Amino acid sequence: MLSVTNKDDVTAIKGSVKRGGISMSVYLYIVDHVLIDTGPARLQRELTHQLEQQDYNKIILTHHHEDHTGNAHSLSKGVPIYCHASGIALCKQQSKLPFYRKVFWGNRKPFSPKLLEDQVHSCHYTFDVIHTPGHAPDHVSLLEKNKGWLFSGDLYVMSRPKSIFAFESIPDIINSIEKVLQYDFETVFCSHSGILPNGRARLEEKLSYLKSVQYDVLRKHQEGKSASVIQKELFPSAHPLNYFSLFENSPKHIVTSIINGSSPQLKKV
Ligand SMILES: [Zn+2]
Numbered sequence: 690m691l692s693v694t695n696k697d698d699v700t701a702i703k704g705s706v707k708r709g710g711i712s713m714s715v716y717l718y719i720v721d722h723v724l725i726d727t728g729p730a731r732l733q734r735e736l737t738h739q740l741e742q743q744d745y746n747k748i749i750l751t752h753h754h755e756d757h758t759g760n761a762h763s764l765s766k767g768v769p770i771y772c773h774a775s776g777i778a779l780c781k782q783q784s785k786l787p788f789y790r791k792v793f794w795g796n797r798k799p800f801s802p803k804l805l806e807d808q809v810h811s812c813h814y815t816f817d818v819i820h821t822p823g824h825a826p827d828h829v830s831l832l833e834k835n836k837g838w839l840f841s842g843d844l845y846v847m848s849r850p851k852s853i854f855a856f857e858s859i860p861d862i863i864n865s866i867e868k869v870l871q872y873d874f875e876t877v878f879c880s881h882s883g884i885l886p887n888g889r890a891r892l893e894e895k896l897s898y899l900k901s902v903q904y905d906v907l908r909k910h911q912e913g914k915s916a917s918v919i920q921k922e923l924f925p926s927a928h929p930l931n932y933f934s935l936f937e938n939s940p941k942h943i944v945t946s947i948i949n950g951s952s953p954q955l956k957k958v
Contacts, residue, residue, distance in 0.1 A: 690704075690705075690735070691703060691704050691732070691735050691736065691739050693739065694884075696884060697836075698720060698721060698836075699718055699719070699720045699838075699878065699884070700718065700719040700720070700743065701716055701717075701718055701878070701883065701884055702716065702717045702718075702719070702728075702736070702739055702740075702743075703715070703716050703883065704728055704729075704732040704735065704736065706731050706732065706793060706794065708792060708793045709792075709933050710929055710933070711793070711929060711930055711933050713793075713881065714881055714882075715728055715732070715756055715880060715881060716878070716879065716881065716882075716883050716884075718878050719743050719744075719745050720811070720814065720833075720838075720840075721811035721812055721813050722744055722745050722746045722811055723745060723746075723747055723748075723749060723811050723816070724740070724743070724745040724747070724748045724749070724764075724768075725748075725749050725750075725751065725840050725878075726748075726749075726750060726757040726758075726842070726880060727748060727757065727759060727760040727761045727764050728756070728757070728759055728760055729755060729756040729757075729759035729760075729794035729795050729797075730755070730759035730760060730794065730795030730796060730798075731759065731793070731794050731795035732759070732760075733760050733763070733795070736760055737763065737764075740764065745768065746768060747768060747769050747770070747771065747809075748761070748764060748765065748768055748769070748771065749771050749772070749805060749809060749816075749831065750770065750771065750772040750780075750802060751828060751829055751830070751831075751840070751841075751842025751843065751880060752772070752773070752776060752825040752828040752842055753772065753779040753780050753825060753827055755784060755790060755794045755795070755796065755797045756794045756880075757842070757843075757880065758780060758797050758800070759794060759795055759796075759797045760797075761780070761802070762797065762798035762800040765800050765801075765802070769803055770800065770802045771802055771803050771804065771805040771806075772802040772805055772827060772829075773805050773818070773827040773828070773829050774804055775826050775827040776802070776825075776826075777801075777802055777804065780799065780800055780801070780802050781800070781801055783798075783799050784796065784797055787934070787935070787937055789933055789934055789935065790934075793933075805829065809831070814833050814836065815833065815834070816831040816832065816833055816840075817831070817832040817833075817834065817872075818830075818831060819831070819832055819868060819872075820865075821841075821842070821844050821865035821866075821868060821869060822861050823844070823857060823859075823860075823862030823863075823864065823865045824842070824843045824844065824854075824857055824862065825843070825856070828842055828843065828844065828865070829842065830842060830844055830865075830869055832869070832874060834872065834873065834874075837874045837875045837876060838874060838876050838878065839869060839872075839874040839876070839877050839878065839888060840878045841869070841877050841878065841888070841892075842879075842880050843879075843880055844862070844866065844879075845877055845879045845882065845885070845888065845891060845892055845895060846879060846880075846881045846882060847882065847895070848891055848895045848898060849894075849895070849898045850943070851924055851926075851928060851940055851943075852924065852927075852930070852931055852938050852939050852941075852942070852943065853938065853939075853940075853942045853943050853946070854934075854937055854938050854942060855937050855938075855939075855942050857942060857946065858946040858950060859899055859902070859903060859946045859947050859950065860903070860946065860947060860950030863896065863899050863900060863903065866892055866896045866899070867896065869892065870892060870893065870896065874888070874889060875888065875889050876888050877889065877891065902923070902943060902947070903947050903950075905923055906919055906923065906943070906947040906948065907947065907948075909922065909923075910947075916941065916944045916945050916948060917941070919944045920940050920941050920943075920944045923940070923943075923944070924940030924943070924944075927939075927940075
C-alpha cells in the first residue's frame with residue numbers, strides 16, 4: 690500500500706517493503722513536474738498505477754541503487770531520465786545484486802539515463818545538483834535555494850547509524866554532509882525517512898555523531914587495536930539487517946572505512 694501526501698508544492702509517495710523481519714520505507718518525490726527516484730521493482734504495480742495519475746516530465750535519480758531505480762526501465766520509456774555522470778555506466782549494466790537485495794527490493798533492469806547537469810530547471814524552481822558520494826559513488830543531492838529544500842537521497846536516512854554497507858565510506862559521507870551544510874536549507878526530503886522540516890539539524894546531528902565515531906576509531910587504531918577489536922568495543926551488538934544481509938551491512942564497515950579513509954584527522958569533537 691502506498692500513501693501520498695502533498696505539502697508545499699511537493700508530492701511525497703511512500704511505499705513500504707517487508708521481508709525476513711525487516712521493514713523499510715521508501716519515498717519518491719514529485720516537485721514541479723520533476724519526479725525524484727523511481728522506487729524499487731518490488732513495488733512496481735502500485736507505483737506504476739500511482740505515477741500514471743501524477744504529472745511529471747522528467748526523472749532525476751539520486752543514485753543507481755535498486756530501491757531508487759527499480760522502475761526506471763519502464764518509466765524512462767516516455768520521460769527523460771537523468772543521473773550523475775558516474776552512474777550512467779552503472780545503470781546501463783545488468784545489476785549483480787546479492788541475493789538478499791534481489792529478494793527484498795527486487796532486481797532492476799538496465800536502462801540508459803542521460804547526463805545530469807549541474808543545475809535542473811523546472812517551471813518555478815532551480816535545483817542545484819550537489820555531488821554527495823559516500824553511500825554510492827554517483828550519489829547526488831538536489832538543493833532548491835529559494836525554498837530552502839534539500840532532496841537528500843540516502844545521505845541522511847538516520848542520525849546515528851550503528852552499521853553501514855560494505856560499499857559505503859564514513860569519511861566520504863562526512864565530507865558530503867559538510868559539503869551540503871555549506872548551503873542554506875532547512876527542510877530535507879529523505880528517501881527513507883520522509884520529509885524532515887528540521888532536516889538541517891538532523892544532518893548536523895549525524896555529522897557530529899560520525900565525527901565522534903571517527904575520532905574513537907582512529908584513537909583505538911593508533912593504540913594498536915585491530916579492526917575487529919575496535920568493532921567489538923564500539924559496536925558490541927548486531928542488528929537483524931547484519932544477518933539478513935549476510936554482513937554486507939555490518940558495523941565492521943564503519944571501522945574499516947574509517948581506518949582506510951583518506952587523510953583522516955584525529956581531532957576531538
Ligand atoms: Zn542507496
